[in-house]
Amino acid sequence: xxxxxxxxxxxxxxMPLLSKAQSTEAAELLITGKLSDSSTKKPVVxxxxxxxxxxxxxxxxxxxxxxxxxxxxxxxxxxxxxxxxMGYAARLYTINRLNRQPLDLAEILxxxxxxxxxxxxxxxxxxxxxxxxxxxxxxxxxDPGNKGGTAADVLRKAPVLSVDAQGNVSMRGSSSxxxxxxxxxxxxxxxxxxxxxxxxxxxxxQSVEIVTTPSVKYDAEGTAGVINIITKKGRKDFTGALExxxxxxxxxxxxxxxxxxxxxxLSFHGHLHRLRIKESAVYERQQLENGIAGNRLNQxxxxxxxxxxxxxxxxxxxxxxxxxxxxxxINSSIGNWPGNQQVSTRSFRSDNTxxxxxxxQVKSAxxxxxxxxxxxxxxxxxxxxxxLTVQAQWSPGNSSQPYTSQLTDAGNxxxxxxxxxxxxRNNEWTLQLDYVHxxxxxxxxxxxxxxxxxxxxxRYTVSANEGGTWSIIDERTDRFRNKQEVWAAYxxxxxxxxxxxxxxxxxxxxxxxxxxxxxxARQGFGQQFGNLVPTATVTHKLNSDQTxxxxxxxxxxxxxxxxxxxNINAADxxxxxxxxxxxxxxxxxxxxxxxxxxxxxxFFMNSAIYWRNTEDGIVDFRRTDxxxxxxxxxxxxxxxxxxxxxxxxxxxxxxxxxxxxxxxxNYLSFKSDALQxxxxxxxxxxxxxxxxxLPRKYSLQLAGSLNxxxxxxxxxxxxxYYYSSAIKKEWATPKLVLTLLAVNPFNSxxxxxxxxxxxxxYSYSRNRYYLRxxxxxxxxxxxxxxxxxxxxxISNDDVNSGNKG
Numbered sequence: 099x100x101x102x103x104x105x106x107x108x109x110x111x112x113m114p115l116l117s118k119a120q121s122t123e124a125a126e127l128l129i130t131g132k133l134s135d136s137s138t139k140k141p142v143v144x145x146x147x148x149x150x151x152x153x154x155x156x157x158x159x160x161x162x163x164x165x166x167x168x169x170x171x172x173x174x175x176x177x178x179x180x181x182x183x184m185g186y187a188a189r190l191y192t193i194n195r196l197n198r199q200p201l202d203l204a205e206i207l208x209x210x211x212x213x214x215x216x217x218x219x220x221x222x223x224x225x226x227x228x229x230x231x232x233x234x235x236x237x238x239x240x241d242p243g244n245k246g247g248t249a250a251d252v253l254r255k256a257p258v259l260s261v262d263a264q265g266n267v268s269m270r271g272s273s274s275x276x277x278x279x280x281x282x283x284x285x286x287x288x289x290x291x292x293x294x295x296x297x298x299x300x301x302x303x304q305s306v307e308i309v310t311t312p313s314v315k316y317d318a319e320g321t322a323g324v325i326n327i328i329t330k331k332g333r334k335d336f337t338g339a340l341e342x343x344x345x346x347x348x349x350x351x352x353x354x355x356x357x358x359x360x361x362x363x364l365s366f367h368g369h370l371h372r373l374r375i376k377e378s379a380v381y382e383r384q385q386l387e388n389g390i391a392g393n394r395l396n397q398x399x400x401x402x403x404x405x406x407x408x409x410x411x412x413x414x415x416x417x418x419x420x421x422x423x424x425x426x427x428i429n430s431s432i433g434n435w436p437g438n439q440q441v442s443t444r445s446f447r448s449d450n451t452x453x454x455x456x457x458x459q460v461k462s463a464x465x466x467x468x469x470x471x472x473x474x475x476x477x478x479x480x481x482x483x484x485x486l487t488v489q490a491q492w493s494p495g496n497s498s499q500p501y502t503s504q505l506t507d508a509g510n511x512x513x514x515x516x517x518x519x520x521x522x523r524n525n526e527w528t529l530q531l532d533y534v535h536x537x538x539x540x541x542x543x544x545x546x547x548x549x550x551x552x553x554x555x556x557r558y559t560v561s562a563n564e565g566g567t568w569s570i571i572d573e574r575t576d577r578f579r580n581k582q583e584v585w586a587a588y589x590x591x592x593x594x595x596x597x598x599x600x601x602x603x604x605x606x607x608x609x610x611x612x613x614x615x616x617x618x619a620r621q622g623f624g625q626q627f628g629n630l631v632p633t634a635t636v637t638h639k640l641n642s643d644q645t646x647x648x649x650x651x652x653x654x655x656x657x658x659x660x661x662x663x664x665n666i667n668a669a670d671x672x673x674x675x676x677x678x679x680x681x682x683x684x685x686x687x688x689x690x691x692x693x694x695x696x697x698x699x700x701f702f703m704n705s706a707i708y709w710r711n712t713e714d715g716i717v718d719f720r721r722t723d724x725x726x727x728x729x730x731x732x733x734x735x736x737x738x739x740x741x742x743x744x745x746x747x748x749x750x751x752x753x754x755x756x757x758x759x760x761x762x763x764n765y766l767s768f769k770s771d772a773l774q775x776x777x778x779x780x781x782x783x784x785x786x787x788x789x790x791x792l793p794r795k796y797s798l799q800l801a802g803s804l805n806x807x808x809x810x811x812x813x814x815x816x817x818x819y820y821y822s823s824a825i826k827k828e829w830a831t832p833k834l835v836l837t838l839l840a841v842n843p844f845n846s847x848x849x850x851x852x853x854x855x856x857x858x859x860y861s862y863s864r865n866r867y868y869l870r871x872x873x874x875x876x877x878x879x880x881x882x883x884x885x886x887x888x889x890x891x892i893s894n895d896d897v898n899s900g901n902k903g
Contacts, residue, residue, distance in 0.1 A: 130482035131203035133166040141166025145183035159597035171539040227748040229694045236306040249298035257746030260783040265292035269322040271764045276320035297409045299352040304330045311649035314588040314604035318631040337881020345873030347374045363415040370408045376868035383861040394446040407433030427472040437462040459504045468495035483536040493526040501669045515563035526552045544590040552582040558665045577617040585609045600637040647692040657681035674729045686712045703747040736770035754791040768811045779809040795828040813854035833879045841871040
């Protein structure tokens with residue numbers, strides 16, 4: 099009952115403020131309007147709106163918001179309203195009246211300066227990287243090298259982010275990130291981000307929003323930040339695209355259809371994908387007894403698998419009038435990701451004599467079918483900027499992660515077999531409400547509430563065949579039930595005090611209830627906790643080119659259901675993996691100071707200094723027993739601190755040449771009082787992309803990235819690199835794009851070493867990831883674009899995502 103009481107109390111804490119604002123009539127003239135691009139009809143965001151007296155002195159000032167809306171109060175008549183934005187011709191209005199009736203200027207069309215004027219043509223190009231308050235935006239739709247790839251390829255080019263060879267994403271050295279699609283939570287994205295990103299074609303991505311210090315309107319989950327992938331939308335009549343892509347490592351087909359008629363809009367995105375995953379490794383582990391070398395384990399591991407998977411997304415939007423919108427979204431994904439391996443295992447005694455040798459065949463796969471059904475209602479009011487959004491979502495899903503392991507001796511005789519049937523069923527329900535209320539020309543209040551209920555059931559049966567007879571292992575057979583409830587409410591106050599200062603501050607309360615049970619073992623566990631999450635941001639505009647921003651946020655990371663599952667994966671009997679039902683959430687405090695330099699399309703740079711402190715960090719921990727068998731699971735064993743520098747820049751040295759780069763340098767320190775471990779070290783991520791426009795509708799793009807050595811609690815991993823080149827040819831009629839992409843063409847594999855050192859053991863792994871690829875992509879688009887309003891979709895970014903790879 100207490101979570102409900104706290105939930106309702108937090109929800110209505112801001113209502114008196116809003117009620118007072120509603121009942122108070124301003125004596126000034128309220129001026130409102132919406133700014134749009136005259137060519138594309140898209141909103142012009144963060145334009146400067148000044149109120150000037152007859153001497154051209156600034157009386158009041160504001161900015162247009164994310165939807166191009168603005169509001170300003172005038173205390174006198176006979177003034178001028180000046181609207182200016184870089185890349186657009188300025189507009190000037192004379193205001194001659196002053197009364198209580200608001201003045202709505204409706205939609206104001208701004209003319210891009212890139213149009214032909216007086217016989218002179220100025221070629222404009224939307225920059226790849228843009229900075230907005232609290233957000234960096236990568237305009238992936240303007241990047242010629244994104245045809246034929248996946249979302250993982252797109253994120254490799256985004257600022258602040260780093261993507262390793264296996265597709266795992268990190269932000270400033272941390273992989274604790276929440277990834278949203280159009281602001282919408284995805285069960286598949288929470289289960290395995292690397293797999294989910296491979297199911298999103300790059301061709302449908304319009305932009306990527308990177309939020310390094312999320313405000314309280316976001317769920318508090320994700321200690322490093324939030325990534326929001328925005329897909330292309332807004333077509334007219336019957337339009338779409340069809341894309342085919344094939345290479346030695348993958349084959350794809352991506353259809354897209356959209357239909358608009360009157361007040362209705364229907365869109366469909368499909369994705370069929372077959373991905374080859376080839377890896378090999380040599381693993382050595384040396385047991386240590388009081389610092390003296392003991393038994394030694396040697397393993398050679400090979401895998402070469404093909405993973406067929408696909409997804410489909412249908413969105414229906416109905417606009418009964420200009421102020422209301424209903425939307426229904428259904429996203430479904432299906433896949434089969436095999437993890438078949440061939441393992442050769444040798445055990446040596448301390449005197450280096452062979453103790454044991456066997457070959458192992460492992461057949462495993464992650465098979466799933468998941469769906470997200472989202473219903474949303476958005477209501478705008480006559481008052482500019484006032485908005486109400488209500489959303490509901492149901493996310494059912496079924497998956498299985500079985501494995502069969504077969505061990506043979508030197509004579510190729512089977513001496514042990516094991517089967518683990520691992521079936522999981524999930525159900526999740528979400529209800530969310532958000533309200534925005536402009537108080538006056540300076541202050542805007544936002545408030546909202548959210549409720550999430552999750553149920554997960556995992557039934558697993560482990561059987562073994564030793565001596566020719568299969569039998570169930572009772573102590574490893576059970577049914578694991580997990581329930582989680584999250585109640586949240588927030589309040590946020592934004593202000594534009596002067597032309598040069600913008601501030602926002604807010605508080606979010608999240609109450610969490612977690613309950614779990616092992617049915618057969620009659621073992622239960624549970625936790626209930628509340629978190630008060632404050633955030634604050636101050637932005638100062640130094641001049642028309644430079645801004646300074648200081649931000650603070652508190653974040654939490656709840657344990658994911660798969661991290662708590664006690665089902666033991668013994669596919670490799672020498673290296674066991676299991677979950678930890680006793681995991682607690684980790685708490686992170688983050689502070690960043692950002693300098694933005696914007697010289698138009700010629701040069702843009704975002705520089706940041708950041709600090710992050712994590713308490714009760716959830717870390718991967720491995721221990722070995724007296725028999726040399728290791729068990730790996732997540733533990734709350736260490737806190738960590740990190741600080742660093744990040745530079746993201748884009749430039750246009752010549753009209754036909756663009757450069758985009760990202761550099762991240764950070765220092766990370768782990769400290770565990772329980773284990774008496776302190777580890778620290780420096781790391782860096784370097785990314786560089788350059789594109790050239792060539793004659794006859796050709797273009798060339800070169801890209802590369804380098805991730806240096808990374809420190810972990812028990813060890814470190816060596817550097818990784820990734821490079822590619824793409825050449826593209828375009829035809830106007832029909833609208834065809836042919837792209838040839840080469841990935842790591844001069845290396846058959848990418849090497850990486852992983853080292854671990856503890857008082858009980860020392861291990862060393864040499865891994866090879868076979869990623870050399872030559873890919874040909876054909877993209878056909880038909881129809882013409884039109885603008886549509888941003889669709890409201892729910893986002894559950896409050897649970898820890900599991901990384902795969």
